[in-house]
Amino acid sequence: IIPDTVVGADGKEYVVNNINQQAFYGNKNIKYVSLPSTMTTLNAAAFRDCTNLVFVDFNDNPNKITSNGYGIFRNCTSLKAICLPDGMTTIPDQCFTSCTNLTAVYLPANLEILKGNKSANDGPAFGHSPSLFFTNDKFEVRDENGSFYTAETFAVPERPTIYYMPSTLKTITANH
Numbered sequence: 001i002i003p004d005t006v007v008g009a010d011g012k013e014y015v016v017n018n019i020n021q022q023a024f025y026g027n028k029n030i031k032y033v034s035l036p037s038t039m040t041t042l043n044a045a046a047f048r049d050c051t052n053l054v055f056v057d058f059n060d061n062p063n064k065i066t067s068n069g070y071g072i073f074r075n076c077t078s079l080k081a082i083c084l085p086d087g088m089t090t091i092p093d094q095c096f097t098s099c100t101n102l103t104a105v106y107l108p109a110n111l112e113i114l115k116g117n118k119s120a121n122d123g124p125a126f127g128h129s130p131s132l133f134f135t136n137d138k139f140e141v142r143d144e145n146g147s148f149y150t151a152e153t154f155a156v157p158e159r160p161t162i163y164y165m166p167s168t169l170k171t172i173t174a175n176h
Contacts, residue, residue, distance in 0.1 A: 001034040002019075002034060002035055002036050002039075003036060004016060004036040004037060005038075015038050016036045016038055016039065017036075017038050017040045017041065017063075018039070018040065018041040019042050019046045021043040021044045021069060022045045022048070024047050025045050025050075026048070026050070028050070031052050031053060031054050031055070031078075032053075032055045032056075033047065033053065034057040034059060035059060036059070036061075037059040037063075038063070039065065040065055040066060041065070041068060042065060042072050043068045043072075044069020044092075045069065045072065046072050047076060048071045048072070048076075049075045049076075050073075051075065051076065051077045052078050053076045053078055054079065054080065055079075056079070056082055058083070058084070063087050064110075065085060065087045065088040065089075066090070067088060067091065067095070069092060070093040070094040070095070071093070071094040071097065072095050073095055074094050074095070074096070074099070075097075075099070076096075076099050077098070077099065077100050077101055079096075079099050080103055081102070081104040081105070082102070084108045085108060086109040087108065088108040089108070089110050089111060089113065090111075090112065090115070091107075091111065091113070094125065095115075095125045095126075097124065097127040097128055098128045099126075100128065102126075105126070107169075109168065112168055112169060112170045113169075113170065114169065
């Protein structure tokens with residue numbers, strides 16, 4: 001459980017609003033994470049390779065959450081479902097790549113950007129996660145030309161998949 005505030009060595013109280021890059025990278029002991037409701041930033045690979053992580057609680061975080069970098073939850077192979085807070089507007093590259101048991105994702109109501117670049121350090125936000133079901137209030141995603149989006153942002157599922165996207169989603173990237 002990560003508290004909303006901590007007391008520093010100087011005796012002052014500080015608000016916890018940032019999870020640093022690779023803060024819990026590879027920690028096999030973490031099974032449950034309760035993030036502070038004061039959090040505003042999740043950085044690259046913050047929980048990457050936490051293979052026993054089963055549940056992440058965002059505590060109905062009311063803040064706009066910035067997600068910097070890639071692979072925040074990459075290779076969290078025990079993660080089965082996640083409800084992202086409505087304040088998260090961007091899901092970065094590789095955020096849930098290789099979360100092989102992830103079956104359900106509640107996308108944020110205010111989601112604007114779902115990343116999916118294919119350069120050396122990037123990749124689909126949900127790549128190599130074969131059995132996903134996304135849920136929210138939008139039933140289709142169209143690209144800037146008005147065509148239904150079917151590119152590799154979601155990778156190729158092993159079985160038919162339904163994608164429900166929020167009405168605020170503005171951009172899905174799939175650069176090659």
